[in-house]
Amino acid sequence: MKSAIYTSYGSPEVIQILESKKPLPKSKDMLVQIKASSATRADTMMRAGKPKFGRLFLGLFKPKNTSLGTGFSGVIDSVGSEVTQFNVGDEIFGEKLFSNGTNAEFICIAEDSIIALKPNNISHQEAAPVCDGFLTSYNFLKDIANIQPGQHILINGASGSLGTAAVQIAKLMGATVTGVCSTKNMALVKALGADFVIDYKNNDFTKNIKTYDVIYDSVGKTNYSKSRNALKSGGVFLTPVLSLNILWHSMSNPKRVKFAATGLKKPEELKQMLLELVDFFKQKQLKTVIDKSYYLSDIKKAHHYLETDRKVGNIVLINQ
Template sequence: MKAVISTGYGSAEVLQVQEVVKPIPKENEILIKVYAASVTRAGSMMRTGKPYIGRLFLGLFKPKNPIPGTGFAGVVEAAGDAVRTFKVGDRVFGESLVIYGTQAEYLCLPEDGLITTIPHNMTFEEAAPVCDGPLTSINFLKELAEIKPGQKVLINGASGSLGTAAVQLAKYYGAEVTGICSSTNIEMVKSLGADHVIDYTKQNFPNIEQTYDIIYDTIGQLSFSTCKGSLTERGVYVSPVLGMPLLFQMLRTSIFGSKKAKFSATGIRPVPELKMLFEEVKEIIEAGKLKSIMDRSYPLEQVGNAHRYIDKGHKRGNVVLTMEHKSDKFPMAKRQINKSQSA
């Protein structure tokens, strides 16, 4: 089978598509024929091996898991003898939390992993990034910030993968939503339900006279110190981008003051907890209240172009890799692959 292989840390050139051995499922595993895999900003950071502290987990000199990728969508091609949850032909999507490996034509995962069937109203391309954007954002908004109806929520990076999901989820939970994005993305963010939009190219956010119960900095470009004056008396600042300043503020605000800074590593939460959130996300999608915003899709062979595009920092929603399988046996697997776009 074809798979993306990360040969080391560095630029997009370290990613090479090679022929590797097709995996065989164990008794408790399913073999998934992958049709789409997410490409994310976090994956781009892991490709570079920066910040360097991350190499303690990823591998000191090169990735321990050579096939990158976490989010996926595909079809169950085979199942181990002990598998009871899924059957051959099921359309499934989810996240490979520890072993990665989704940027390949086939993937083996245990049936009790972060996997479920794809909602009827989603394509493979739309399903693949759900655990990267919506699952992370529901964890930050619902679990960490404890969002409530009527609250004012500010989302920085409202046009990205996390941000587009966060705008829709915050509206679903009954909040008044303000998004921060560039001029070119204002209409798109409004179409997702944002009540107000701040154009960062024309307005300086900290100077705006408004307070928020929750500030969700999806891209880590603000800071708790910058946002503190814009938080209500018991407001909370949350961000998935952990650095020393945020770590210090988390420790300090856990003891002093009513305004809090919080961080959560969504991917290391216990799988049963993530499954509950994942199923809730799925229900919201099936109800038509949450959709994946797709920017670009690339064939597997153009993985380098996908990373170069993400590195430019202007991604709108999600980017995915798509896989062509010449001998499809499952009619349900047929879908239109978006035309790839070069960087």
């Protein structure tokens, strides 16, 4: 089988396509034939080893985990002797963290992992990035910010993977939504449900004094120091992108500034949130925005495109 790996930090050119034997599932595992997997900006940052202080966790001189990809969607090929919740032929999707990556043709995954049956009304390509965009934003808006109906949330990076998910989720939660994006993506963000859209090239949202209950910086392009005046009294600044500014303020002012790594939550908690998202997808209340799809063999091209910062929604890798 083919899988994408990187054994040193660097540009997309460090990525290799490895040929290996198809893995064998253990008693509580399932072998999944991957139909589609996600490629994310976070993947490119880990591959590049940036920011450099992140190497304290990823590996100082070379990556500890050489695999790429977390989100996936596919078909169960075989199951271990103790698997009871799923069957051969089931279409499932989800994410696999901290182990063999999903940018591959097959993976083995435990049945109690962060996975669910794929809704019939979405494709494998639409399902593959759900845990990268929707699950992360759902965790931030529902569990961390506890968004309430009528609150005003600003989403910075509203046209990205996390942002397009956050706009839709925030509207489902009854919030007033302002999205920040480039001129060319304003129509998309509006169509996803945003009440107001700000073109960041022409307007600075940080000058909207005491306007927002929540600022969700999904792309790490601003920080609390720049944005604090735009928050109402008691407002909260959220981001999944770690920086020294965020690290300092989240420690010194934890009620106002919140950083979190969604993947570090308990798997059972993430799985419950994923099942809630499945219901929204079944009811056609959420939809995945896909910018481009690449074959797994073209993963270097996908990473190069991700680094242009022109991505809208999600990038998906498909297996031939």
